[in-house]
Amino acid sequence: MLPDVGAVPFLGHIVSCQGVGVDSAKTEAVETWPTPVNVKDVLAFLGLASYYCRHIPGYSTVAAPMTNLTRQGVDFMWDDTCEGSFRTLKAALVSVSVLAYPTREGHFVLSTDASDTGIGAMLEQEQEDGGRVAKKVIAYVSKTLSDSQRRYCTTNKELLAVFWEVDTDPYPTSQRESMDPAPYLEKAALAELVNRCPNRDSTGH
Numbered sequence: 685m686l687p688d689v690g691a692v693p694f695l696g697h698i699v700s701c702q703g704v705g706v707d708s709a710k711t712e713a714v715e716t717w718p719t720p721v722n723v724k725d726v727l728a729f730l731g732l733a734s735y736y737c738r739h740i741p742g743y744s745t746v747a748a749p750m751t752n753l754t755r756q757g758v759d760f761m762w763d764d765t766c767e768g769s770f771r772t773l774k775a776a777l778v779s780v781s782v783l784a785y786p787t788r789e790g791h792f793v794l795s796t797d798a799s800d801t802g803i804g805a806m807l808e809q810e811q812e813d814g815g816r817v818a819k820k821v822i823a824y825v826s827k828t829l830s831d832s833q834r835r836y837c838t839t840n841k842e843l844l845a846v847f848w849e850v851d852t853d854p855y856p857t858s859q860r861e862s863m864d865p866a867p868y869l870e871k872a873a874l875a876e877l878v879n880r881c882p883n884r885d886s887t888g889h
Contacts, residue, residue, distance in 0.1 A: 705781075711780075739780040741776075741806060744803075746773055748769070785822075791809070791810045793809070804826035805826070
């Protein structure tokens, strides 16, 4: 249990004994952020949004329409899809949740999702809170799919999401000794299925 020393601003975040939140002083300008009119504007907005991506569920999928505008050879065309992406990210940035710290006790719960453009995961942990056990979000992670990965079937995309999160997220690995091995066995089995998928690309995904 961390001592209650209040909340401390640090690199655009608010750090407290409850967890890590976003410094509203850094995101208050988002509410009045003008609609991008060129690639430079898009990059400026995504620069801020991506800094807080671990607080935003499915960030890569939500941001995909805007991210696509920054790709080489793509003409700048701001349509309803881009506007929807922009508005969704603005709303997410002004209402982000506090991410809890992982503890030595309590099962981790991994939820994954996949879309046509990206994969995402939410890592939670069962922690005691006021005499009861509650699931607390530790982090949201997401990734944009490559052109070859977008051709995967839905099942393989979902398996890729599990494999990728287990392979990249530091929390379960660093605290494995304190956890029931059953969740790891299940995730390891799913990861093995991904390893055997016949349509993996040259990067191993």
